[in-house]
């Protein structure tokens with residue numbers, strides 16, 4: 001392993017010094033490319049009040065490749081599957097090396113505020129979200145209470 | 152120069168004139184200015200051009216490396232000795248520009264400049280105004296430069312590497328990055344990282360050049376940062392020269408063989424970076440190892456490989472490249488590393504064991520038996536296949552006189568192994584052996600088995616069972632991607648690092664099947 005690139009050092013410093021409201025991202029003690037992330041459920045969303053754990057990993061060719069991000073906390077969301085994988089364009093084909101960890105986490109937070117059942121990853125969730133939004137939101141709230149509020 | 156790149160020739164000429172006024176060192180500016188002027192004039196209204204022709208002047212702008220005299224004359228106040236020297240040799244300059252010079256000095260009432268050329272006139276006006284401005288602020292200028300408090304260091308940071316810009320390049324969309332950082336991005340996508348504008352045209356027109364203004368300001372305003380960045384840059388390069396910190400870059404693809412050409416098609420971003428590093432470091436060498444996905448985890452690529460020397464390098468417009476390489480020596484992987492997404496390894500080179508004198512006669516006898524057999528088999532192949540082999544790996548190498556004492560034995564054995572239908576694992580095993588005798592016996596047995604298989608095929612008219620090894624490795628990778636496991640991303644990442652890359656190989660594997668099976672005892676004699 002080569003030394004940590006300046007870019008990662010700077011981004012980490014900035015994440016620590018000027019954290020994004022509602023998001024905490026802390027690098028792992030043993031691996032500076034691995035971040036423990038906590039995103040608070042946005043207000044006025046079914047995820048409000050929840051604390052969602054995520055893991056974020058910067059691949060060796062970051063920032064040429066997007067960070068790998070995954071929800072660890074279970075979440076009922078049409079764009080997040082059972083394994084916590086996230087359907088977000090900037091994590092895939094819309095990634096640009098000018099984007100940062102910060103931008104990625106903000107986009108994920110925004111995705112919680114605005115679920116998009118038309119571009120689903122979790123098909124059953126998306127289906128319900130389209131057919132019966134009220135029930136889907138009830139489910140999301142229930143999951144948030146059950147999995148994202150234990151402490 | 153960025154302005155020239157953008158096609159804004161008027162503005163370019165204007166800023167060139169201003170920079171000449173500001174800075175007496177005009178060497179670099181001069182050529183660029185000529186170029187911009189050339190373009191500006193070429194784009195001037197048709198009436199103007201017609202007039203030039205009627206005057207018997209074909210194209211005043213076709214004189215490369217020359218700067219029309221009228222521009223020199225436009226700053227009488229700045230006629231420093233530099234200027235005099237630079238233009239003294241241009242007395243023979245064409246008449247039309249000389250008339251311009253009097254024109255521009257004489258103001259807008261120009262007898263020669265036709266009515267249509269208002270653009271030119273207004274340009275000259277602008278140059279005058281700018282130069283006047285500079286003259287007026289000449290004293291203040293120094294105060295400006297000396298005040299470093301006004302300069303924000305981060306203004307000169309590259310968004311990609313978060314360091315001070317090094318060899319800054321400005322894209323047509325107006326974004327500036329380090330040259331090397333932008334190059335790396337373009338390996339992945341033609342979009343500008345900041346605004347997503349396609350840079351494909353910009354790339355193909357190869358207009359990329361260091362933005363002098365920024366480079367210059369950096370040197371002037373942030374000398375310490377500039378110097379520090381320069382040091383890091385050179386450190387990074389020398390790091391590469393030291394073979395990636397004692398390691399060699401490793402191309403995970405196929406088995407290469409000593410003395411045998413290995414044509415490669417490089418399209419994967421990480422390998423494009425690797426090849427550029429090879430070029431920047433000036434080493435022209437990298438290791439090639441087979442991708443073995445049979446036992447995943449830390450042993451995803453073979454433990455033995457071959458150093459390849461780059462002989463020829465064709466860079467395609469797409470950023471991909473075709474390499475002509477040849478194997479130089481074999482290595483054993485000791486430890487594995489990574490750099491910018493590609494593999495590196497600490498390696499140990501090895502050679503064949505010397506052949507004891509008493510074993511030599513037997514070995515020579517064996518060799519005399521196997522070489523003709525190999526030749527015979529090669530000749531029995533379909534003509535099309537033969538020529539494909541020759542295209543990729545060359546003709547069967549001549550036998551070296553001193554073959555028993557060579558580090559890797561006679562090259563023809565490796566040439567044959569390059570296309571013998573053996574599994575990747577077996578090829579690696581044969582590469583790893585330090586005994587020429589074992590290698591010859593392995594070839595011998597393989598040829599026998601091919602013969603036997605051919606006989607069976609003829610007799611039964613049944614296709615030989617095929618096991619497409621290259622496909623297995625590819626589909627494994629796909630399986631990996633769709634696999635739904637809950638394991639940590641980090642683990643997934645490690646596993647997906649080494650994906651099957653057999654398609655890098657040119658031409659596509661001649662034998663997709665290994666009809667010899669995997670039973671190594673039948674080919675390789677256990678020691």
Ligand SMILES: [Zn+2]
Pocket residue numbers: 309310311312313314316317328329332
């Ligand atoms: Zn940079």
Ligand SMILES: [Zn+2]
Pocket residue numbers: 322324325326343344345346347348
């Ligand atoms: Zn741009």
